[in-house]
Amino acid sequence: MVVLNIAKLNEFDEAVRSTNLVVVHFYADWADQCGPMNDVLEELAKQTELKSVKFAKCVAEDLPEVSLKYQISAVPTFLLLREGALLDRVNGANAAELTQKINQQISKGSYEKSSVQPAKDDLKSRLSKLIKAAPIMLFMKGNAKEPRCGFSRTIVELLKNYNVDYQTFDILSDEEVRQSLKEFSNWPTYPQLYVNGELIGGLDIVKEMHENGELKNLLPEKGQNLDDRLKALTNKAPCMIFMKGNPDVPRCGFSRKLMEIMKETQLPFETFDILMDEEVRQGLKTFSNWPTYPQVYVKGELIGGLDIINELKANGELLDTLKGTL
Numbered sequence: 001m002v003v004l005n006i007a008k009l010n011e012f013d014e015a016v017r018s019t020n021l022v023v024v025h026f027y028a029d030w031a032d033q034c035g036p037m038n039d040v041l042e043e044l045a046k047q048t049e050l051k052s053v054k055f056a057k058c059v060a061e062d063l064p065e066v067s068l069k070y071q072i073s074a075v076p077t078f079l080l081l082r083e084g085a086l087l088d089r090v091n092g093a094n095a096a097e098l099t100q101k102i103n104q105q106i107s108k109g110s111y112e113k114s115s116v117q118p119a120k121d122d123l124k125s126r127l128s129k130l131i132k133a134a135p136i137m138l139f140m141k142g143n144a145k146e147p148r149c150g151f152s153r154t155i156v157e158l159l160k161n162y163n164v165d166y167q168t169f170d171i172l173s174d175e176e177v178r179q180s181l182k183e184f185s186n187w188p189t190y191p192q193l194y195v196n197g198e199l200i201g202g203l204d205i206v207k208e209m210h211e212n213g214e215l216k217n218l219l220p221e222k223g224q225n226l227d228d229r230l231k232a233l234t235n236k237a238p239c240m241i242f243m244k245g246n247p248d249v250p251r252c253g254f255s256r257k258l259m260e261i262m263k264e265t266q267l268p269f270e271t272f273d274i275l276m277d278e279e280v281r282q283g284l285k286t287f288s289n290w291p292t293y294p295q296v297y298v299k300g301e302l303i304g305g306l307d308i309i310n311e312l313k314a315n316g317e318l319l320d321t322l323k324g325t326l
Helices: 009-016 034-046 064-069 095-108 120-131 150-159 175-185 203-211 214-218 226-234 253-265 278-288 306-315 318-323
Strands: 004-006 022-027 054-059 077-082 085-091 136-140 167-170 192-195 198-201 239-243 270-273 295-298 301-304
Touching: 004 009, 009 022, 009 054, 009 064, 022 034, 034 054, 034 095, 077 095, 085 095, 120 136, 120 175, 136 150, 150 203, 198 203, 203 214, 226 239, 226 278, 239 253, 253 306, 253 318, 295 318, 301 306, 306 318
Parallel strands: 004 054, 022 054, 136 167, 239 270
Antiparallel strands: 022 077, 077 085, 136 192, 192 198, 239 295, 295 301
16 A cells, blocks of 8 residues: 655545544654654555555644644654544654554554543643734634635625734634634634634624724734834743744754753743744844744844754853843
8 A cells, every 4th residue: 555645734634534544654854763764654554464554644844733733743753543533643763663553453443532632721722822823813714815604705805904914724624623712712603803812703793893993993904013013022031932833843843953952951931933923924034134943032132043052052151141141
């Protein structure tokens, strides 16, 4: 059997809906251990006794929504799924453990959702981060270019009346978010509009505010006080890191390596996921005259990226720099 190469979210969703066991390898080209584990996957796919198993692989950084949902914090990682339910996982390059767990699932013949599903506290944290991912967040069916229901289409058309940037989240792409956000915000329907992390309401509320003139004053205009916002963000914590992903789920190799170094220091720090806010992602490059990510700030001043942090570590100056004592 051929190992399926997954590159898009809809391809992942379609693959894991199978009633057969599905094994997905989350890998990265820059990780040395992933190449040999891809070879292991190819060999397993050739075994006659595993002909009922569907094998697939995907670049973890190309599917950030999936990596976040299943807490893929390092590569290689293998997920064992059936009908979208997570049965088990293997963290790291352990071919023997992977083979053993595959055989265990085959022998069971039926399944139960594993206790390795994200905990409720983790889910609440994820929802909180999502609604604060941009100053204006719209949870809808589809996206701004391709709304997939009449209500979502109407609210997108309504927002065109305002000079605002906003981000959308397609709740059809993530059933966990779709169901949990209703309870989290105590709002049973979609679309849902949030401004600065606070729920405004659905289409009926937004239409009413539009008609009586309240919505204009509520929505931050495009580009309004961006420098002030960036200054506030870089000063949000004594040590502030702008990265791809978050400490639990870095979404690029440079961010992952930086998190490993930061954890070694045992110093407190906060992070901002630049993948969740295009305005910050692009604006901060100009604001700090630094074109790449991650970026590390101490007391609002840019220290640099991973290369600078590595250099400071090698020189023995990292701890004092991060503490702001140098």
